Each structure stands twice: as structure tokens, then as C-alpha cells.
Amino acid sequence: MAEKAILLDMEKCIACRACQVACKQWNELPGEKTTFFAAAGGYQNPIGLSPSTYNLIKFYEVEEQNKLRWLFRSHRCMQCVDPACVKACPVTPVKAMTRDENTGAIHVNRELCIGCGACREYCPFTIPVIDTQAEKSTKCTFCFDRLGNGLTPACAKVCPTNCLVFGDRDQILEMAHKAVERLKMKGRHPVIYGEKELSTGTKKIFVLPEALDYYPDLPKNPKVSEDLGLFNELLKPFGTLTLTAALVGMVLAKIREVKEKNEVKS
């Protein structure tokens, strides 16, 4: 299967949130208990990603020089081409955070996951959420269980405006560049996000109609932490049988401690 991707042309998004609901429907995730709205700027709910929410529409209300913009963005796993979460997953010999061979989707194998949180720790976008009760990592699965059966991811399937388009990554990038040209003609300041980020890019390709400053929660220069190598090194001696979330947690805490000391020194 050619490398797949989803285009998220947010200029076409009407924040109908059909993708958010379809994601819950396909993944059989419950509705969360919410009150009022979780954030100013629009109708966002719930507050963030969670074990019950893999995809969330965020609203941004910006007013400058009497010109009001109401921007929307889908918040979810970027499906990195070279995923740090897979590298960080300490479960061996078969990783719990895994790349589906058939579809290329990065998803959590719940049978194997120990809920240690290494994937979240090293995710450049801090996406996976640990279900502390079930001790499992949770995030967008790229609908590997649909893709493998020749179906489109649930979010792209229901999108009424074709803001979300599923296809081969090279074709999706071509569409993204065309969208950027069109937006420039209209005097907008579009950005492609996901083509070159992390050097190898991601499989969620965003076209954002305005500069990144308008989306303050999106990292401008996402990076994989340099101590990912150290983390793997420290875990090596433990092997597979004794590995627990608590133990991985101790290692992560140790790394953080060293990091903080270094930061104080410098």
C-alpha cells in the first residue's frame, strides 16, 4: 500500500464536528460529561484529547483591525512518518505502539500496552493520552481497522465539505499546495503543516488558512527530544518480563531530573 495521508484543509472546515462524532462512533468511545464550553473562542468540547476523545475540533476567535476571524482546527495524532512514539515504546520484543505493516498506520496494540506514558513523553505534539484506569495509551488509530478493509478513515468519510481528504501522501501534498495557491490569491496567509515538520513530515497534512501564530497551541518547530536515545539505553538492561509502567516512570523521572539539573547549570 502506498504511503497514505489525510489532507486537513482547514479553510474548508465549517466546524460541524461530524469528524469528532464519527471518530467516537467507529471507535466505540463514550460521550464525555461536559459543562457549558471547555474554552473561550467558540463551542469547543471537551477540554482536550482523552481516552474517550481521539479527535477534537478547536475554535480560535481572533479580531484584528475590526476584521474578525473564526478559525477551526482538528486536534489529533499527526501520524508521523518517522514516529518517535514507536521508538520510545519500551515494550519488547513486539512494540505496543506499533506501525501497522499493511496500512502504515501508527496505533496502540492494547493487548501489549503497559500504559507507561513513554509515547506521550516523546511525542513532539504531546498527543497520546494514558488511560490510567486501564493502563493503556490512547490516540487516533488512523482507522487501521478500516483502511485494512479498503475503507476511508471515519473522519474523512463523513466530512461534508471535503476539508478532510484521504489518499496517497504524494497526491495529498499536491492538493495541499494547490489549496495554498488558491488561498494566497484570496489574500490569505496559508501554511502547510506536516509536509516537512520533523524533517520527514507527518501523514496528517494541514492546510492552515492563516499563519501559525493564530494557532498558539500548535508547536511552531516540533522536535523529538534529544534524550530519546538515552531513555532507550537506560531501559535496555531490564529486558521484557519485568517491565512495568512504574519502572518506566522511574526512568522517565530520572531523565527529567538530569535534564532539569543541566538546564539550571546552563
Add this chain to the structure above:
Amino acid sequence: MTNHWIDIKNADCVLIIGSNAAENHPISFRWVTKAMENGAKLISVDPRFTRTSSRADIYAPIRPGTDIAFINGVMCYLIENNLYNKEYLVDHTTASYLVDPTFGFNDGLFTGYDPTKRMYAKDTWKYQLDENGIPKKDPTLSDSQCVFQLLRKHLSRYTLEKVSNVTGCPPELIVEVAKTYGATGAKDKSGTILYAMGTTQHTVGTQNVRIYSMLQLLLGNVGMAGGGINAMRGESNVQGSTDYGLLFHLLTGYLKTPRVENQTLAQYLEATTPKFNDPKSVNWWQNTPKYMVSLLKAYWGDNAQKENEFCYQNLPKLSANCDHIAMFEAMYDGKIKGLIAMGQNPAVGGPNVNKERKALQKLDWLVAADLWETETAGFWTDPEVDPKKIKTEVFMLPAAASMEKEGSITNSGRWMQWRYAAVHPPGDAKSDLWILDRIYQEVKKLYAADAGVFPDPILSLAWNYGTGEEPDVHMVAKEINGYDLATGKLMAKFADLKDDGTTSSGNWIFCASYTEDGNMAARRDLTDAPNNIGLFPKWSWCWPVNRRIIYNRASCDLQGNPYAPQKWVIKWNAEEKKWTGDVPDGAAPPGAAYSFIMRTEGHARLFGFGLADGPFPEHYEPLESPVKNLMSSQQNNPTIKIWAGEMNMVGTPDKFPIIATTYRVTEHWQAGQMTRNNPWLVELMPDMFVEMSNSLAKAKGVKHGDKVRVSTARGHIVAYAVVTNRFKPFKLNGKAYEQIGLPWHFGFKGLAKGDSANSLTPHVGDANTNIPEYKAFLCDVVKEVG
């Protein structure tokens, strides 16, 4: 819709006014987006900045209830700057018709007004006729009595300054909208207008729709691909419900309900069948007798004979309006004893629900058929009432949802699409068809046992839908299509229906939907028509006669050449002597027949003498308005019915200075039963809220997320405050007026509960249709303490 959903993609400009299509009709934006990808401009005219506005090239705010002033201002600009389509006006509209010199207009009133009856005598609202009884015309449009010049004179009062002071829209934005949308007046361009309940739910609702249509005529946009006047219907099958006569004043297929004056079938047909002397006018409604008699044959079968007026006397005859408000007023007054509410929740969705909930308490019995126990079915469980004091007997019938039953729905684009049951209904839930069939069978038994006052309409009904447990929905569909009663074959088309009792048709506009060739609505062929504009004529079926764009003769000049050859709808093939493309509005060669075949004159009416409140749209203030009408001394529409009596209080700006409007959101639907019981949707919007500007919030000491109390003369509610830049005060005549906005989906039942916005709205309706004025009223806001 004159056009259909897919056709929006053909527009060069999309004007969304009185509609929040992105939120309430998300699928429309599939096609709006496609149009924009092809370079179309999007204009959003709305009192508040919505998810539709977020996508628009131009956002123009107008105060709720001022559409007429706004569009009149735009049309005035177009005419004075010569930006209209003159050829189209002369060839396809009544612009050139001469109006009787006794017709006039002064200070907000047209000639013939009777203030005691609050009605117009329309004897001066007429054309000048020649010796053959045909209206006189001036194709140069220069005669001062021609419709065009009278319209121009009427519009001349709507200067940019005046319109800006009425609407609150800055003059430069009005000009920008006029120029941008006016560009579709070029012959080969087209613009579409999408509207919805923001347009209709006003005391001037009908004139609001009319003025959009007039703008479309001025620019030559009706009949064109990417043009037309397009109602975003409020529910998936509400087009079907109006087509099938659910409105009190219409039978099926827009045949008029008999009134008391129409004592005999002959009198009814005489009163409802228009006559016209111009041979080039097709005047399609001259066929009314064929459709009416065929309908009576469908209702009463063999019992309907020429000798008994085809059972015409079985039909009730209206002596008064029986619209929603009138019905609930009568119920409140104890004149209505029983109510069947099927898939309707007036205790949340009706106007002035405090009064309507009280009216329900006065019923002897209530039957509610729904998916859940709604606020209507469970009105006696309202925390604010004492059930011990309520004597109403309530019957709750569990109903099947749309995906649990087979049948057709008719979408906004008039497509009748057949659907199949995907799953069985849960528990004892039954289809509407099953429920109605059983009620009928039982009522019939009762009448048979004890004849009652008037048993004939029930006992002599033709009611043949098979012998199965579930009535055969295909037999219903076939009855709607109609039969040739001599051969027993299904009718092929409505042109073959007769007024002698030899044919039947339950709904003439759907005749040809289910023929000897099969169920046309079930077709799923994805082949496009030769013009390749997205008509897909073999996908489902569309009334009338599968014509996908109505008034399509007006997309061509009088030689049959399309104005927009790159997106032609129909064109005349001179060699084969026939039209190609969409099904044309009549087969007559170009120039041989006028294009607007449903209008008696054959031309689109710019002079609307059929309306209750005037031939030209005139601005009047909503019943509750913070300002005096700047256009005339007539503050409100002079022809609306003012309901007196209990619980009909009207607020004044000294006590209620803030403008309020109600609306729907993407996340919930109508009175909320299907969405407030769905945890995924409740997660998205769990609570009732009220949206307001930063300036209002500041003035009231309210912060985002605070609870506030909103009051009107009729009631109050408590809701969370959304403080947002999307709401701004309107500047009217130099003074700022605040507005708030309220979703009306909430009620006291379901997973997500909240106060009902309709506790605040008034019992007042449009002069023509009595649709309630949900969209503009006065309120006050205070921070809720405790």
C-alpha cells in the same frame, strides 16, 4: 429550492441570508465549497457572525427583521447604477406590465387599506388591460405606470443612508454586497440565494422571501444553473410535508384548501382555477380541475362520482385560519379537546411556550407519537406544574425512526428519494404508517357501530394498503402517483390526468414518480445529463416531471439560446425541433410560450398582487422593536393579526431594550429530542447558552461562563453567557443597540436539559402564512445571582 443542492456548485456568487447554512445544512457547504474552488464569492448577511460567516468573503451584519430594507437598498443601488439585466426583465418578468393608475402607496400603506379589518381591498392592485383583456405592456420600461418604474419609485426611498440607519449595516458594506452580487447580473453569470428560517420567521416573512426572488429576477438569475431561490428546508422531509398538504391552507400538490365560500365543487373550481386571455401564457394552474378531481378519486375511490361532486362535500371547509398559533390560542381557550402530536414537540418548538404548555393542560386527551417522551408528551412532568391538577389523558405511542422504516423523503431540492429500513424499530415502536392505519381502522369501526354526526368522510374513504401487519408503503406511493382507472395502470404523467373521474392521483406533482416502469424514486444511476452540470436525472426522481431546475425556460433567450452557454440548462435544437438538457418548462418552441408557466401571466411577478401585505415589499418593524420605523409611520406590518387575550404580552423598549433572536446549531436539531438524547452530541453542547457582545457583557457585569437571566414580557430563562466578538451592537441612527442570541433546542427532558428559548418568543405571525416571529423580539439581561 427552485434548483437543488448539487447545483449550488454552478454559482458565480453565493448569497446566504436568513440562513446559517454551514451550521444547519452542513451538506450545502460541500457545494458552496466547490463553487468557491471555482472562484465564486460567498456573502453572508446575518445579525451575528456564524460558522457560515467564517467562510465568507464578505460578512454584512444586519439587525434582525430588516431584510426588506437591506435588499431594497441593494436593489435601489443596482437599478440606479444600471447593474440589472434588462433583457431578462422584459422577456421573463412583469417589469413591462402597466399597472392601473388608481394603485398607489403613501406613508407605508398601499391603496385599499381597511384599518378596522387590518386588511387590504385589492381592487386597485391590478394591471391595465387592452380590449382583449390582456395586460398592456411597455417593453422600453419607461412608462411611469409600468411595474419597473413603480418598483423603482418604491425603492428610491431606500437610500444607502436610510438603509444603514434601519439595518445597522455600514453603507460601504451595502455597496460592496450590491456590487459583488450585482456582478451576477451579467448574462452568462449566475448567483444563488440560500435562505431559511432567518428569513421566514418574521411578521414580514413572506415578503422577505419575495424580495430575494425579486433581486434574483432583477439580475436574471432564476432558471439558471447556479441561480434560483433556494430554501434550506428545516428538516430532511419538510419539503415533502408541504408538498403533501400538511399545511392547513393547502391540500396535496399546493391545491388550495376549500373555504366556506366554496360550497360546491363548481364554486371551488371557479374560485381556484385562474383564467387568462393571452394565448402565449401556458397558465398551468388552468388544469386545477383535473388535479382536484383526481385527488378526490384517490381519497374516496369508487364512492367519488360526478353525481356527488366526487365526494367534495367530505372535505372540511375553512372559515378561519388554522395555523399553529391559532390552534394553540383555541386550545388555550378550551375550544380544542384533543391533540395528536406526531414527531412534533410544540412544548419546546412552539412560540411563547409558557402559553402553549398551559394550553396542553386544557386538553381532554393528547396522543404523542415519538422516539422519546418529549416535553410535549410529558408536559405534565414539567417541574413547574403540579400533575395532580392536570386532567389530560396522555397516550404515548413509541414511533420508529426514519432509518427504521421504508418510504420516501423529499429533500429541499424536490428530489423524492426512496429509502429502505436499515434496522428494525426497537421494542413496540411502529412506523407512522402503521400507527395512522390502526387509528383509522379503529375510528372506522367506531363510526360503523355508531354513525355519529358526519360519518361519510371516514366510512367512504378508499383505504387499500394490503393485508399485511405493516401497510404496504409501495401501495401508498402508487396511490400518490395515481392510476388510469379504466385500465388500472399507473399514470405515466400528470398531463394525462382528467377532471371526469377516470383518473386518480393522490398528489398531482408527484404523478410520474411511480409508473408502470417502476419506482422512479429508487433509481440510483449516476449518469449526468448532456449539459454536465450535475443534474443526475436518473438519480431518484424530482417533482415536477423530473425537472431539476424549475423555470428553466428563463435560462434562454427567446430564440432558445442559453444565456450561459458554459453551464446551459436547456437549449433549443432547431434541426430536431426540440429542447435538450433538463426537462424544459413545457415543450413549446422558444418564443411560442412565456417562460414562467406556473404564473397566470406567464411572467415572473415583480408586482405581487396576491399577497396580503402589498405588491412591493415594504419595511416594517418587528412586533417588538427598539426603534421607530424610519420608513413610514406604520410601525408594524399593518396586516398582521394581533392576538389579544391572556399571556400575549408585548414588550416595550423602555423595559426590554435588547434585541433577541433565536436559532439552531449544528450540534442539536429542532426541539432536541434526537440530539439531546445522544451522548456524543450532548458532549459537544451540553447546556443552554446565550451569546452576547463584549460591550453588553461589560455593561451588565457578566463574564464568559456566568449564568444570566434573560427576560421578555412573556417569561424568563437562565442560561450560560457566551461573551464573544461574534456579537456586536448595531448602530442605528447614531445610537448603539445590543442584541443577544439564543439556541432554541433545549427543554426539561432528555440527557441535556435547559431552559427553552421559546419561553421568551411572542405569539405573532406573518401576515400571509402566520409563521411565528421567532427571530426578532425584545428582552433584558441580568447576571443571575446565586
